[in-house]
Amino acid sequence: MTCRPKGWDDWRWQMANRIRTPQQLANTFPRLAGGPDLTSVAAKYPMAITPYYASLMRRADSSDPIFQMCVPRVQELTDPPFLMADPLEECHDMPVPGMVHRYPDRALVIATTMCSTYCRHCTRKRIAGTRETSITKRRLEQIANYLTEHPQISDVIVSGGDPLTMSTEHVEMVLSRLRQVPSVQIIRIGTRVPVVLPMRITDELCQMLRKYHPIWINTHFNHPQELTPESIAACNRLSDAGVPLGNQSVLLRGVNDSPQIIEKLCRALVRNRIRPYYLYQCDLVRGVEHFRTPVSRGMEIMEYLRGRLSGLAIPTFVVDAPHGGGKIPVLPTYVVSQSPTHTVLRNYEGMLIAYPEPQQRFDGACRTPQEESAPGVWELAAGQYSRIQPEKTIRHARRQPCCTSDESVGDF
Ligand code: SF4
Missing domain, CATH: 3.20.20.70 (Aldolase class I)
Structure with missing residues (x-):
């Protein structure tokens, strides 16, 4: 049985004894001493590892998933230009x-x-x-x-x-x-x-x-x-x-x-x-x-x-x-084809199945009153809006407003 320090089961002890610096990391995992200098990585992106989480590592190198998820690596300092600090804005x-x-x-x-x-x-x-x-x-x-x-x-x-x-x-x-x-x-x-x-x-x-x-x-x-x-x-x-x-x-x-x-x-x-x-x-x-x-x-x-x-x-x-x-x-596609009478589906084995559609015209028997909502794909499919127009396209800016189909022909 592993001998745990006194306080191990107390979350406040774990917080107080987190590994916070590359030096503490090297003290905990001596085989990391002499590896890449992680000071600048930890300065940019703070490090902290609870003693409990560190104890889950089976190897102190990048073959270990726990190691990868919590130990800073120099690769963190190299970014392609499309990466952002706040990509979700x-x-x-x-x-x-x-x-x-x-x-x-x-x-x-x-x-x-x-x-x-x-x-x-x-x-x-x-x-x-x-x-x-x-x-x-x-x-x-x-x-x-x-x-x-x-x-x-x-x-x-x-x-x-x-x-x-x-x-x-x-x-x-x-x-x-x-x-x-x-x-x-x-x-x-x-x-x-x-x-x-x-x-x-x-x-x-x-x-x-x-x-x-x-x-x-x-x-x-x-x-x-x-x-x-x-x-x-x-x-x-x-x-x-x-x-x-x-x-x-x-x-x-x-x-x-x-x-x-x-x-x-x-x-x-x-x-x-x-x-x-x-x-x-x-x-x-x-x-x-x-x-x-x-x-x-x-x-x-x-x-x-x-x-x-x-x-x-x-x-x-x-x-x-x-x-x-x-x-x-994002899902694999399970609908292979559709006609007014059948939808062709595939299952996980690759089996293809024709699913017959209802023989009576379907007009949404369970429709309930909808609150007005902003246009989205569902509203287009429901016929509430006819289009969603991206703003500021070059073609859109070039277009002239016109009132009737006759006017739209213009003068030759
Ligand atoms: S993923 Fe969650 S727990 Fe991990 S550093 Fe980010 S906010 Fe903290």
Whole structure:
């Protein structure tokens, strides 16, 4: 049995004893001494690794998935020009500092910039760990006021950084204020502590969360090696407290970009009451080029999973589109062809099936009154709008307004 230092099971001890510098890293893993100088990488993108997460490494080199996800590498300093600090343009969708409002019914609160372990592939590398600060009462009040003025927002995601690195009192301050907004129905917490700091999921925290249901948690397992007895026990404590768990993985080159690894991960998640929710294509974030995989790799993985796993265990593969385009699901194509009488489908084995369409004309028997909405693809298909016109194209600027088809002919 491994001898653990006193305090190992206390999350505050783990936070206080994080590996924060390349020197501490070399002290922990002597074989790294004499390797590349990581000082400038850690200066640009902060490092922190909990002793617990460091203990999951089986080898202190890049063949180990845990090592890859938490140890800085010099490749982080080399970026192709299309990578951005904030590829999702969250800063443009912040009506209140620290709150992103992109989708009509959802908002995301950046409750802290602190994490227990700084993932090298983080989408918010621009803020995670740059200053370890957490939301103030004043800022929370501004956010709550905005939510009250926008009752269409019913689902609030508390994110960061990692919100569960805050004290239980601080997390409760956020949850209780959000719960006072009558239109907020669901609160979701995005956290990686079940993976990197499972001892943070204390009974005290679970008791507190119970008071603010419905609370959902999305966590972030990327590799089966992260599912340990400790992390599973932490997830069980949350599930037993009535918190449904989802998992968001990121596809990472050399870490989990294999159909078999993702299959193993998804099976283990479902076995432990964690629903695989999203599999993300790596964002176009500066410092992560060495982690990126082609979109086609994600498609291959989805092709592999379908048929092998139950639908419950299959995440949705998404590209979180640059320029604030939002999450775009990317799926293999299962519709081979369509006619008015048949749709030709294929299954995961390549079998082709003709599915006969209803013989009576279909005119949407279950239609319910729709609220007016901005034009989107659904509105085009429903016949509510006839086109979506991109602005500022050269052809569009060249066109002259005209009133009748006669005028449109013009003078010769
Ligand atoms: S825990 Fe989340 S926010 Fe923190 S570094 Fe990892 S991915 Fe980024």
